[in-house]
Amino acid sequence: xxxxxxxxxxxxxxxxxxxxxxxxxxxxxxxxxxxxxxxxxxxxxxxxxxxxxxxxxxxxxxxxxxxxxxxxxxxxxxxxxxxxxxxxxxxxxxxxxxxxxxxxxxxxxxxxxxxxxxxxxxxxxxxxxxxxxxxxxxxxxxxxxxxxxxxxxxxxxxxxxxxxxxxxxxxxxxxxxxxxxxxxxxxxxxxxxxxxxxxxxxxxxxxxxxxxxxxxxxxxxxxxxxxxxxxxxxxxxxxxxxxxxxxxxxxxxxxxxxxxxxxxxxxxxxxxxxxxxxxxxxxxxxxxxxxxxxxxxxxxxxxxxxxxxxxxxxxxxxxxxxxxxxxxxxxxxxxxxxxxxxxxxxxxxxxxxxxxxxxxxxxxxxxxxxxxxxxxxxxxxxxxxxxxxxxxxxx
Ligand SMILES: Nc1ncnc2c1ncn2[C@@H]1O[C@H](COP(=O)(O)OP(=O)(O)OP(=O)(O)O)[C@@H](O)[C@H]1O
Ligand SMILES: [Mg+2]
Numbered sequence: 001x002x003x004x005x006x007x008x009x010x011x012x013x014x015x016x017x018x019x020x021x022x023x024x025x026x027x028x029x030x031x032x033x034x035x036x037x038x039x040x041x042x043x044x045x046x047x048x049x050x051x052x053x054x055x056x057x058x059x060x061x062x063x064x065x066x067x068x069x070x071x072x073x074x075x076x077x078x079x080x081x082x083x084x085x086x087x088x089x090x091x092x093x094x095x096x097x098x099x100x101x102x103x104x105x106x107x108x109x110x111x112x113x114x115x116x117x118x119x120x121x122x123x124x125x126x127x128x129x130x131x132x133x134x135x136x137x138x139x140x141x142x143x144x145x146x147x148x149x150x151x152x153x154x155x156x157x158x159x160x161x162x163x164x165x166x167x168x169x170x171x172x173x174x175x176x177x178x179x180x181x182x183x184x185x186x187x188x189x190x191x192x193x194x195x196x197x198x199x200x201x202x203x204x205x206x207x208x209x210x211x212x213x214x215x216x217x218x219x220x221x222x223x224x225x226x227x228x229x230x231x232x233x234x235x236x237x238x239x240x241x242x243x244x245x246x247x248x249x250x251x252x253x254x255x256x257x258x259x260x261x262x263x264x265x266x267x268x269x270x271x272x273x274x275x276x277x278x279x280x281x282x283x284x285x286x287x288x289x290x291x292x293x294x295x296x297x298x299x300x301x302x303x304x305x306x307x308x309x310x311x312x313x314x315x316x317x318x319x320x321x322x323x324x325x326x327x328x329x330x331x332x333x334x335x336x337x338x339x340x341x342x343x344x345x346x347x348x349x350x351x352x353x354x355x356x357x358x359x360x361x362x363x364x365x366x367x368x369x370x371x372x373x374x375x376x377x378x379x380x381x382x383x384x385x386x387x388x389x390x391x392x393x394x395x
Contacts, residue, residue, distance in 0.1 A: 033136035105141025225287035254293035268307030279321035296325035303329030326382035
């Protein structure tokens with residue numbers, strides 16, 4: 001190639017290659033090659049013919065080309081030598097030579113660059129001209145491929161974002177349902193304690209009214225914390241910090257919130273026993289752990305509808321503190337046991353939403369803890385929540 005086109009030709013090719021790589025966009029390369037053919041190679045006119053997606057051939061750029069030639073209808077099949085003779089005939093003697101170089105990329109033939117010369121051009125110049133056209137075709141081919149890649153990449157990203165958003169909405173929906181479920185459990189004792197306040201006020205029992213008012217305050221505080229969890233989840237508000245908490249205190253609070261359900265439930269009496277040890281504090285968000293214990297207690301209360309005993313235990317083992325909610329209700333068959341932590345799994349029909357244990361599971365996970373479930377038909381049910389002990393320095 002070097003012998004054929006000489007040093008100045010190589011420089012032209014190099015200059016063109018640089019220009020072409022700088023334009024970045026494939027569609028800019030063809031006007032550039034047309035200009036280069038006029039400026040560096042000495043063509044008197046250049047026309048670029050492109051075969052569109054509709055399979056039709058048309059002029060897309062044609063510096064110095066007489067108007068009537070631009071209007072010529074070009075047959076897509078006549079893109080090579082046939083095109084040269086068709087155009088030479090149409091020139092009406094204004095040009096002595098017409099050279100058409102096909103534009104070929106990996107995708108096949110996509111057009112042609114046609115050069116018009118007033119006098120017959122030297123073969124070296126023609127080689128240089130064809131080299132430029134081939135270079136343009138390669139540049140165009142690769143930039144089209146890059147554009148396709150960029151397009152598919154953008155499409156992929158867009159669909160990923162849609163997926164991510166809908167996944168997030170689904171998760172947020174589940175979380176909202178879970179939080180409203182916990183909120184119902186927590187606010188449940190309010191009406192009972194308000195009734196007690198009313199009764200105490202009528203009978204002049206001021207300490208009794210004060211005691212119930214204090215319970216209402218605690219209930220409302222936990223209720224607000226529960227709503228805040230939803231805000232944290234959707235990143236509308238910062239996460240509340242974990243602090244050292246005593247599991248025994250949380251057990252008392254959870255019984256205070258859950259036990260009024262027994263009154264509302266009716267049925268036979270359930271005895272609630274406490275066998276509390278001295279577990280080391282854990283680092284936790286107490287509101288979340290209280291909600292989890294209320295969920296376990298409410299399930300145990302539901303399971304002992306016909307009377308029974310619920311035992312609350314705490315203790316520690318190794319580097320973990322634990323809390324247990326056990327009942328001597330009917331227990332669960334293996335197929336129920338296997339699914340209890342699934343969101344929306346319930347055996348209670350319309351009375352249950354199946355979110356209680358899913359919320360317990362998520363909260364324990366967030367605290368780096370674990371859950372154990374022991375149950376069998378006729379053998380009662382025991383849930384044990386285990387949490388890492390708080391580091392001593394932080395207590
Ligand atoms: N202590 C228990 N004894 C027997 N079965 C239980 C007990 N705890 C949970 N289950 C079973 O696990 C299922 C799922 O419990 P979960 O708390 O997630 O939902 P739910 O209690 O049915 O409804 P919700 O808590 O939304 O009111 C229950 O429907 C029940 O079949
Ligand atoms: Mg439940």
